[in-house]
Amino acid sequence: MVRSMEHDVKFRLVVNRATDALEGKQTANKISLVAQRFLQIEIPTLGYVSDDSSVPKAVKKQVPFTVLYPHSAATRAIQELVDRFLAGMHVQETEERGGVKGFLSRMIRLMK
Numbered sequence: 001m002v003r004s005m006e007h008d009v010k011f012r013l014v015v016n017r018a019t020d021a022l023e024g025k026q027t028a029n030k031i032s033l034v035a036q037r038f039l040q041i042e043i044p045t046l047g048y049v050s051d052d053s054s055v056p057k058a059v060k061k062q063v064p065f066t067v068l069y070p071h072s073a074a075t076r077a078i079q080e081l082v083d084r085f086l087a088g089m090h091v092q093e094t095e096e097r098g099g100v101k102g103f104l105s106r107m108i109r110l111m112k
Contacts (some may be wrong), residue, residue, distance in 0.1 A: 011041070013045045014046050015028050015049070016049050018051065019051055025048075031043070032045065047080060049078060050073045050074060
């Protein structure tokens with residue numbers, strides 16, 4: 001629908017409630033393959049949010065889990081997603097740019 005309207009929209013894939021990094025990557029790969037095959041679009045993976053028991057606890061209290069549990073796995077994952085999004089990267093690029101060199105190149109990119 002978006003393609004037919006000729007909008008220049010760049011999608012990013014976020015896998016929610018992954019049990020671990022492997023499941024997050026496998027799910028993202030499957031979704032990406034389906035999108036490429038049936039929609040003829042490439043959707044880079046931004047990352048995943050782990051299945052975290054703090055999320056339903058926060059929902060019951062009607063408080064954002066990022067506020068109620070700022071050090072939870074889900075909150076850390078959200079922060080990583082935000083950082084990648086703002087840096088214009090997806091998870092594969094982030095993994096390829098590890099170490100000091102990767103950190104410095106990300107810092108330079110953010111300062112531009």
